[in-house]
Amino acid sequence: MRVALDDRADRLQKDVRLRLHQASLRARARFADMPEGTPERLASIVAQRGLVVVEVDRAGGPLFQALTRCPACRTEAAALFLRAPNTALLFDMELSAEGLWCDLCQLHLATTEEVGLAGLPTIARYTAEDLIQVGRQGGVPATDVVSYAMRRLPDDSF
Numbered sequence: 001m002r003v004a005l006d007d008r009a010d011r012l013q014k015d016v017r018l019r020l021h022q023a024s025l026r027a028r029a030r031f032a033d034m035p036e037g038t039p040e041r042l043a044s045i046v047a048q049r050g051l052v053v054v055e056v057d058r059a060g061g062p063l064f065q066a067l068t069r070c071p072a073c074r075t076e077a078a079a080l081f082l083r084a085p086n087t088a089l090l091f092d093m094e095l096s097a098e099g100l101w102c103d104l105c106q107l108h109l110a111t112t113e114e115v116g117l118a119g120l121p122t123i124a125r126y127t128a129e130d131l132i133q134v135g136r137q138g139g140v141p142a143t144d145v146v147s148y149a150m151r152r153l154p155d156d157s158f
Contacts (some may be wrong), residue, residue, distance in 0.1 A: 016109070016117040023072035023107035029137045030104075043077035046103060051126065054081065062094060070119040073105040080115070082124055097122045120155055 082095035
């Protein structure tokens, strides 16, 4: 049983690395003939900043979308999907990453495990102060809020 699980984990890790590489190549090919900085400018125009409610599912809890840096194309254009448990309080939420989509390179990660294998945090904690900061700034990348929250919370919070 353990060998089968290790084999599955190896295949998943290779699959995620392959998808990251392919998305990176797609982004380079797509923007190769354009002026330097075009992906970043495009991302700043089309990317939706802030913590946005995507769906409310009574069974699984609310799903949020937050902007993060794409692990493939390295632009601030990826939508990281974060799920809050039904028991989450509005002003102190621990969210788990459930997927990622980047409009610029078409990278798609469909599970928490894939998000983690891509090198992104799989748990984010938002406090009321973090949510106020996001609102005031018109949104900040999810990874910035996560790192900000991690500096402020005790180590045993995660």
